[in-house]
Amino acid sequence: MKKQKPIKTISTATRIFxxxxxxxxxxxxxxxxxxxxxxxxxxxxxxxxGFMLPESICLDGYISTFRDLHVMRYFGNSMWIxxxxxxxxxxxxxxxxxxxxxxxxxxxxxxxxxxYSTMFIPATALTYPVYNLVNRLNIYxxxxxxxxxxxxxxxxxSFIVIRNYYGNIPKELEEAARIDxxxxxxxxxxxxxxxxxxxxxxxxxxxxxxNWNEYYWASLVIIDRxxxxxxxxxxxxTTAFRTNYNGLxxxxxxxxxxxxxxxxxxxxxxxxxxxxxxxxx
Amino acid sequence: xxxxxxxxxxxxGRQAWRRRGFIxxxxxxxxxxxxxxxxxxxxxxxxTSFCKWDYTNITSPEFLGFKDMFNNYKYIFSTYPYFWEALxxxxxxxxxxxxxxxxxxxxxxxxxxxKMRGVKLVRNIYIIPNMISSAAMGMIFLQLYSPLxxxxxxxxxxFEEGFTENILLLKGPAFWALTGAYIFFTGTTTLxxxxxIMAVPQEVREAAMLDGASGLKQDWYIVLPMIKDTLxxxxxxxxxxxxxxxxxxxxxTKGAAGTYSISYIIRELAITSPRTQFGRANTxxxxxxxxxxxxIVLVNLLYSISFxxxxxxxxxxxx
Numbered sequence: 001m002k003k004q005k006p007i008k009t010i011s012t013a014t015r016i017f018x019x020x021x022x023x024x025x026x027x028x029x030x031x032x033x034x035x036x037x038x039x040x041x042x043x044x045x046x047x048x049x050g051f052m053l054p055e056s057i058c059l060d061g062y063i064s065t066f067r068d069l070h071v072m073r074y075f076g077n078s079m080w081i082x083x084x085x086x087x088x089x090x091x092x093x094x095x096x097x098x099x100x101x102x103x104x105x106x107x108x109x110x111x112x113x114x115x116y117s118t119m120f121i122p123a124t125a126l127t128y129p130v131y132n133l134v135n136r137l138n139i140y141x142x143x144x145x146x147x148x149x150x151x152x153x154x155x156x157x158s159f160i161v162i163r164n165y166y167g168n169i170p171k172e173l174e175e176a177a178r179i180d181x182x183x184x185x186x187x188x189x190x191x192x193x194x195x196x197x198x199x200x201x202x203x204x205x206x207x208x209x210x211n212w213n214e215y216y217w218a219s220l221v222i223i224d225r226x227x228x229x230x231x232x233x234x235x236x237x238t239t240a241f242r243t244n245y246n247g248l249x250x251x252x253x254x255x256x257x258x259x260x261x262x263x264x265x266x267x268x269x270x271x272x273x274x275x276x277x278x279x280x281x
Numbered sequence: 282x283x284x285x286x287x288x289x290x291x292x293x294g295r296q297a298w299r300r301r302g303f304i305x306x307x308x309x310x311x312x313x314x315x316x317x318x319x320x321x322x323x324x325x326x327x328x329t330s331f332c333k334w335d336y337t338n339i340t341s342p343e344f345l346g347f348k349d350m351f352n353n354y355k356y357i358f359s360t361y362p363y364f365w366e367a368l369x370x371x372x373x374x375x376x377x378x379x380x381x382x383x384x385x386x387x388x389x390x391x392x393x394x395x396k397m398r399g400v401k402l403v404r405n406i407y408i409i410p411n412m413i414s415s416a417a418m419g420m421i422f423l424q425l426y427s428p429l430x431x432x433x434x435x436x437x438x439x440f441e442e443g444f445t446e447n448i449l450l451l452k453g454p455a456f457w458a459l460t461g462a463y464i465f466f467t468g469t470t471t472l473x474x475x476x477x478i479m480a481v482p483q484e485v486r487e488a489a490m491l492d493g494a495s496g497l498k499q500d501w502y503i504v505l506p507m508i509k510d511t512l513x514x515x516x517x518x519x520x521x522x523x524x525x526x527x528x529x530x531x532x533x534t535k536g537a538a539g540t541y542s543i544s545y546i547i548r549e550l551a552i553t554s555p556r557t558q559f560g561r562a563n564t565x566x567x568x569x570x571x572x573x574x575x576x577i578v579l580v581n582l583l584y585s586i587s588f589x590x591x592x593x594x595x596x597x598x599x600x
Contacts (some may be wrong), residue, residue, distance in 0.1 A: 010395060010397070010495075010496060011495065011496050013496065013497070014395070014495075014496030014497055015397070017392075017497060018391075018392045018395050018397060021388050021389050021391070021392035022392055022399065022400065022403045024389070025389050025392070025403050025406075025407045026403055026406060026407075028407075028410070028465045028466070029406050029407050029408075029409055029410050029466070029468075030406065031432075032410070032418070032421050032422065032425060033409065033410070033421075035425065035432055036421055036424070039424070039430070045430040046429055046430050048430075049429065049430040049431070049435070050430070050431065050432045050434075050435040051432055051435070089314075091310075092310040092311050092314060093311060095307040095308075095310065095311070096307055096308045096310070096311035096312070098307065099303075099304050099307045099308055100308075103300075103304055105301075105304050111308060111312070114312075114315055115311065115315065117319075118315065118319055119518075120517075120521060120573055120574075120577060121319055121323065121570070121573075122521070122524070122525050122544075122566075122569050122570060122573050123525070124525050124527055124543075124544035124547055124548070124566075124569070125323075125326060125547065125566035125567075125569045125570050126318075126319070126322040126323065126326065126566070127544075127547050127548055127551050127552065127562070127566070128326075128547075128551040128552070128559050128562050128563060128566070129321065129322035129323075129325040129326055129563075130318065130322055131551070131552060132325075132559075133317070133321075133322070149318070151314065152314040152315075152317060152318030152319075153318060155311065155314065155315065159311075183299070184299065184300065184303035185303065188307075209412060212414070213412075213413070213414030213415070213416070213417075214414070215414060215415065215416035215528050216527055216528065216544075220548075220552065230414075231414045231416040231417065232416075234414075234416050234417060234420050234532075235416070235531070235532070237420065238423075245430065248424075249424070252417065252420060252421065252424075255417060256413045256417050256421075259412040259413055259414070260409055260412055260413070262412070263408065263409065263412040267405055267408075270408070271404070271405070271408070271472060274469060274472035274473055274476065275472045275473070275475045275476030275479065
């Protein structure tokens with residue numbers, strides 16, 4: 001795979017076509033964000049609409065985002081809710097995926113079918129029963145409600161990723177541990193879990209992004225402003241800012257920044273996770 | 282002799298019980314989560330879709346009786362004003378998921394698979410919009426479409442002078458504006474496809490090269506058939522996902538100008554509306570679940586038909 005000749009074999013037509021695709025990809029992914037950032041520097045976006053460059057760089061919106069909007073509180077909420085739910089679901093799924101990947105038992109097919117099927121159950125169809133359940137458990141309008149929902153949703157993808165990772169661990173390791181006198185739980189916790197950590201981490205990063213960005217349930221089960229997650233906060237913006245467009249744009253930039261920074265940090269890891277074939281058909 | 286024998290089987294029995302206990306304990310949390318979050322809600326949805334259950338009897342759903350069992354369905358199909366509009370929109374989005382989103386994602390994945398300068402950088406940038414929540418993306422597009430300071434109206438004005446309307450309020454354009462706000466962000470799908478393209482063995486490519494198939498020709502005849510399973514999976518995910526669209530509708534139009542979606546009317550019926558109708562919301566939910574199954578079957582059919590033909594012409598003869 002290292003030094004070969006294929007560079008020469010790319011024909012001009014293919015090359016041009018590829019560049020068109022690349023240009024399109026750049027255009028689509030950059031225009032909205034660049035425009036948003038540019039607009040956030042305009043003192044009055046109404047006076048300089050569209051692609052007009054800002055006259056001078058105005059940072060008032062950013063200052064008020066941190067001072068008046070208490071945006072850090074919402075980051076804290078999101079961090080806590082997404083973090084705890086990911087830990088819970090990873091623990092849960094890495095346990096069951098291990099059993100399904102490595103042991104034979106009655107009903108194994110049903111269990112895996114069940115877990116796979118969650119990928120195709122439309123979450124919005126469950127709106128009312130889940131809302132009702134949250135109310136009956138007396139956790140409506142609490143962070144616990146969202147943690148529960150997030151820990152239970154998205155089972156399928158995590159399950160597939162982690163199960164595939166377990167599948168690549170040689171069986172001899174387990175057998176050796178068993179011969180050394182480890183019980184089942186010990187074998188899993190001491191031997192298998194540490195080896196599978198990269199796979200579990202992959203699933204955790206994917207789940208964390210999903211939960212961080214989730215809007216539907218976040219806007220459904222939490223109404224107290226102080227408990228809101230970042231995406232839910234967005235729906236209050238149109239009324240909160242009214243005609244203060246500079247403030248609106250700045251707040252939006254601040255809100256989309258953390259996932260982008262997180263992505264830049266985890267970028268290599270993330271790309272490998274998805275394109276490394278961790279999730280397959 | 283005898284004693285050791287029974288002790289042995291006793292140990293084995295204990296061993297088997299231990300094993301069983303372990304399996305049970307390790308599966309239990311996930312199975313409970315599944316039951317609480319998926320199984321129980323689905324059963325409730327199906328059962329209460331045959332019940333009179335609204336703001337007048339919040340705590341006690343009432344079975345409609347065998348004679349009037351389908352009254353909620355009749356109401357949704359023939360009286361509720363937004364159902365057909367929502368079903369049409371959601372189906373169209375599912376269709377566009379398979380026939381627009383996946384082809385775009387695949388073309389870009391193919392472009393990313395070539396060893397050319399700048400590919401890696403563009404690939405990394407292309408994922409960024411997918412890292413931002415669709416709520417935030419909806420909000421960004423709401424600004425882009427603003428007739429006051431957005432960038433879409435100035436572009437339209439190049440072709441149509443004096444255009445000052447908000448395209449999100451125009452029936453027709455609003456649907457496409459909404460579609461444009463999400464459909465081209467295929468980052469994660471593209472990565473999934475790219476991973477499988479890269480897994481095509483070099484020998485296969487070289488063999489194709491000797492047969493004179495390089496570049497786009499090779500992609501079409503060799504690479505695509507080899508990654509058809511992945512394409513089918515991502516197509517199903519794109520279609521079922523697009524069928525569920527809610528956030529874009531909420532942030533951009535709130536259902537105005539003919540842009541209701543199935544998810545949107547479920548939530549409207551069940552939660553948002555002042556006269557909540559849980560039974561009927563769950564009726565729509567049943568339709569949504571069934572539609573999801575139909576979509577899966579259709580996409581599978583589409584793939585088995587279209588790839589069988591290619592298989593017949595002698596290319597990609599695998600499996």
